[in-house]
Amino acid sequence: MATNPAEKARHHAGREVAVIGIGQTAFGERWEASFRDLVTEAGLKAIQDANIQGEDIDAVYVGSMSTALTIGQEHVAPLVIDHAGLADFHMPATRVEGSGASGSIAFRQGVLAVRSGDADIVVVGGVEKMTDSSDAETARIVGSSMDQEWESFVGATDTAIHAMMARAHMDELGTTLDMLAQVAVKNHDHGLKNPYAQFKRPITREQVHAAPMVADPLTRLHCAPLSDGASTVVLCPLEAAESFTKKPVKVAGTGQGSDTLALHARHSLTTMAAARAAAERAYAQAGWGPDSVDVAELHDAYTVNELIALEDLGFFPRGGAGPATLEGETALGGRIPINPSGGLKARGHAVGATGLAQIAEIVSQLRNEAEGRQVKDARRGVCHNTGGTGATAVVTALEVL
Amino acid sequence: MGVPRFWREQPHRYRLEGTRCTNCDRVYFPPRWVCPVCRRESVGKMERHKMDGTGTVVASTVVHDPAPGFEDQVPYAVAIIELDEGCRLTTQVSDVADPHDVVPGMRVKSAFRRIQSDGASGVIYYGTKFVPLVEQGSTPS
């Protein structure tokens, strides 16, 4: 038995899996839409995109972080089936939770179900309804992904933890505030071209620096918003994919990793070991690595996270992500376009939906359907989705054949 | 936060009681009851161990947008401290004229403080914050 995680991950014996449908809602402050409305809207779009019928669906997975706190509702998987009009099929419906990575974990469960042969057609939805809560409730919800007993209890906020990562990244690796700010500037530029994005306005580095301070050195414009939204994908065995769509996208690899819940217990403040492990596993399954990637969606909950992810996923050496960002290498038209959707920063961060919105964006790119923000000749893409302050990470490798 | 949940953590929150793996002599705060180095070898060999309460700031920030219940303290310094025993924890650093003075390398010691409370009528949650090891402040002439 292989003990190296990458070695173990490479030899999955299951069937190859493809994405055959995607659907998403606009992200943002969706005052008019309920949790049920959002998840149904995205789900129906994906089902139509995949040309499937309700009776085709073998299983449903739903990723959502905090429904008990956001809408006072647990047990949301059957609710989703119910409101999509599918209750009479009685298919297995499962909700999974992994903080901000809930959507990608749900996706991974769907992939595993198809790989194993247990299911042929799987629908995976991600959803979060953030704006039914007050600011204080929202702060508690976000804080609940950190270590409640030893971080949140003492008054540390999610932003405070990431601010310490940002400062450490600056101290250890020479990253500057301009480099961090450029992540937000670039992602806002990208968001302009995404019809689903929450923010469609350009910003400048000066505006990022001058915005109200949240936790030193992160101002409000370093932080992704907390959004309402939903996103859904449909999976099936790769061998059957062409009977549903002309442009199937292969799930080349899926890797997941974990780490200590609290930042203070980790070996480094400037890299996420969970993400490195997830990437290693995903690349090993795909049989290709960062050098072959044409486009990526990275979890930029805060600007520093994009720089850390760029280094963790092997796109740049440690300390190289900041300067490259400043040089435009990660912008559309650059060497490796990152977050063409606008990322969490500009598309919005509808927590449980984010991972699936990333998948939907990369699928659009690989299908050559990302109008206005299309990365030329994109064939391979990855998504990187993390939970909490990096205790959970999922990396998904996608490709067109 | 519920009262029992706070109450059972009192030894750790009030007097920095962590744990020590008697198999490898490593100490842990916040407490762990399985040593991540020795793992199954440590089962049944973890003992309570009181930390000295001195340490060094390894990372810091100043919170301007507070966690609920901490509004009166804004802006406040949050830091990761490495205790002299070698383990790390997240804490507030109090008693500084300017929270921006809290920077990596700063020596700190533990102090018993009010951390938060369940509103005006609920239980007060006490615990440990850290303050500069060398007393800070101006000395009036």
Place this chain on the structure above:
Amino acid sequence: MIAPPDRENGAPSPFGAPPRHEGHPPHLRPVGIVSYGFYVPRYRIRTETIAQVWGHDGPQTAANLNVRQKSVPGPDEDVATISVEATRQAIDRVGFDPRRVGAIYVGSESHPYAVKPTGTILAAAIGAGPELTAADFEFACKAGTAAMQTAMGLVRSSMVDTALVVAADTSQGAPRNALEYSASAGGAAFLIGSEDIIASLNHTVSFTTDTPDFWRREGQKYPSHGERFTGRPAFFRHVKACAERMMAAMESTPDDYQHAVFHQPNGKFPVNIAKQLGFTMDQIQTGLLAPKIGNTYSAAAPLGLAAVLDIAAPGDRVFVTGYGSGAGSDAFDITVTDAIVDYRKKKSRTVEEHLAKTVDLDYSTYAKYRGKIILGD
């Protein structure tokens, strides 16, 4: 002249005789201070800063009260946290095993809970107990000295090995009220035992009447007071009567003491009463802290005693008289022992050093820290 309700001539003193006459009775142990600690929050607000807000004459107010500034607790400090910090100094300095503490009494008029003891929080924080007795005392500004008397009794009678006494307050004066200039925060802790004594508690007497000079009703945030009534019939009458009874019992005069500490609701009253009793400024100077930190209520005389213990020589005699509204006065006759020399080799901060590090507050920050600003829901 006010006639004090004195005992009839010839009635025996309820306090018994001081032990010096016949040495320690065999059934009683000697009792004294084994170690002490103190804590005063570092924040200060100047008298002139408060006066400016209310249109008062700052320099004149400061001069009248002899209070230049007062200490202010931070938003994360209260009587429990101050008690713990003061106690930790006392315990750490002599490496005292907290499990030897048999009684914990915390005297305060600003306990964080109306119901639920401060003493149990303190015990848990220092690792004392659970085999101990604990209770909170309240008697305005003399809750701490009353607690000290109780501890003396338990130790002398061998009921407990060592008692921990803490006097601490984070008192509030209503905005604009005269009390706002003085009501401050601080605490002092004393380990009371019968071995390794650095200062012998020779004798204590009290003088107590029902005098409503200052009070706070249940549920009220700020106290009320009888204005000028708090002076002559309250503070002066009780402190003077108590001090005189102590000197009568000890057959002593002010000249027999190197140091004297009086309760200090401001910087003026203790100077005034010292003069009336025949003490000099030299004798009270060390323990007179009110000009620098205001009225720390229960902690006022105990903090003054701590400052004296920082510098007193072996054999020095210390005269301490506390006062609490309502009203009563507790006096202590104390002799510093030879053990103070070795005790002082165990380095620890002094009151003077501790009070030197300060952070000045403006009125608005002070008002926020003290919860004086009305917040919406």
